[in-house]
Amino acid sequence: KRTLGLAVAQLGPVQLNDTRESVVARLVAMMREAKSRGAEFLVFPELALTTFFPRYWMAEDEARRRFFELSMPSPVTEPIFRASLELHLGFYLGYAELTSDGRPFNTSIIVNRNAEIVGKYRKIHLPGHSDHMPAAPFQHLEKKYFSVGDLGFRVFDTDGVRMGMCICNDRRWPETYRVMALQSAEIVVLGYNTPSVNIHWNEPTHLRTTTHLISLQANAYQNGIWVAAAAKCGSEDGHHMIGSSAIVAPTGEIVARSLSEEDEVISVKADLSIGEYFREHVFNFAKHRRPEHYRLITER
Numbered sequence: 194k195r196t197l198g199l200a201v202a203q204l205g206p207v208q209l210n211d212t213r214e215s216v217v218a219r220l221v222a223m224m225r226e227a228k229s230r231g232a233e234f235l236v237f238p239e240l241a242l243t244t245f246f247p248r249y250w251m252a253e254d255e256a257r258r259r260f261f262e263l264s265m266p267s268p269v270t271e272p273i274f275r276a277s278l279e280l281h282l283g284f285y286l287g288y289a290e291l292t293s294d295g296r297p298f299n300t301s302i303i304v305n306r307n308a309e310i311v312g313k314y315r316k317i318h319l320p321g322h323s324d325h326m327p328a329a330p331f332q333h334l335e336k337k338y339f340s341v342g343d344l345g346f347r348v349f350d351t352d353g354v355r356m357g358m359c360i361c362n363d364r365r366w367p368e369t370y371r372v373m374a375l376q377s378a379e380i381v382v383l384g385y386n387t388p389s390v391n392i393h394w395n396e397p398t399h400l401r402t403t404t405h406l407i408s409l410q411a412n413a414y415q416n417g418i419w420v421a422a423a424a425k426c427g428s429e430d431g432h433h434m435i436g437s438s439a440i441v442a443p444t445g446e447i448v449a450r451s452l453s454e455e456d457e458v459i460s461v462k463a464d465l466s467i468g469e470y471f472r473e474h475v476f477n478f479a480k481h482r483r484p485e486h487y488r489l490i491t492e493r
């Protein structure tokens with residue numbers, strides 16, 4: 194049986210004044226806990242090193258200076274890579290990336306058990322707005338601070354497992370997973386920051402969690418893949434975000450879910466053969482898909 198020790202490191206709030214060093218120490222502590230539970234791969238959240246800064250209106254230059262990484266690893270993030278090597282533990286990490294030619298992306302990487310970066314992804318579905326909304330309780334300025342990702346949805350051989358990744362809002366779009374499943378992904382990992390309040394319409398708070406979980410579950414099942422999702426959650430400077438980090442099997446069932454809104458590790462031994470059954474039978478893409486009838490999806 195092919196299995197993977199799969200864990201999610203949910204991160205409680207990161208306040209505006211927290212240092213990167215203090216956040217990195219929290220991440221490393223969760224790496225040690227995940228390893229002690231048999232994890233081989235650990236998923237961290239989106240923008241894991243800082244507060245979820247797109248909620249604040251500021252000049253682009255200021256955002257870049259305060260919240261973006263110019264290199265990965267860097268002296269500040271090096272302890273995460275050192276722990277990966279020491280513990281023989283792969284990981285996914287989300288952070289704000291400023292490229293050497295000055296392009297800003299909401300980025301994630303997959304790192305293997307030898308602390309080598311084997312994959313990079315830049316967020317494609319950027320939610321929110323780019324204009325100032327003074328009447329809203331907070332902003333969601335991903336369209337202001339980030340460019341649309343330019344790397345597509347790729348799949349990376351990570352210590353013998355075909356792993357894809359996406360970031361937060363991407364998890365709500367079926368195309369995200371399907372494009373990776375068509376490249377034989379076995380697992381999709383992702384991090385998220387989901388505000389508990391919808392600034393666009395008056396949505397009941399519980400729906401924020403329902404739509405999060407239903408997106409993971411439906412797409413895990415319909416693609417025969419494992420999905421592991423890590424929240425940054427709780428109240429960041431008074432702005433609350435949902436928790437409910439989860440690991441979902443290819444059956445669509447939630448097999449692990451966080452209880453708290455703080456730093457919390459959840460883990461499973463993921464049986465990769467479960468996905469193989471689905472992909473051989475009901476979701477045998479080569480046998481049963483009818484792409485000639487799906488053209489509209491890429492035309493509009």
Ligand code: CDT
Pocket residue numbers: 239320321333360361362363365385386387388
């Ligand atoms: N970070 C992120 O993508 N959050 C979004 C909030 C959408 S509301 C503008 C999400 O889909 O969870």
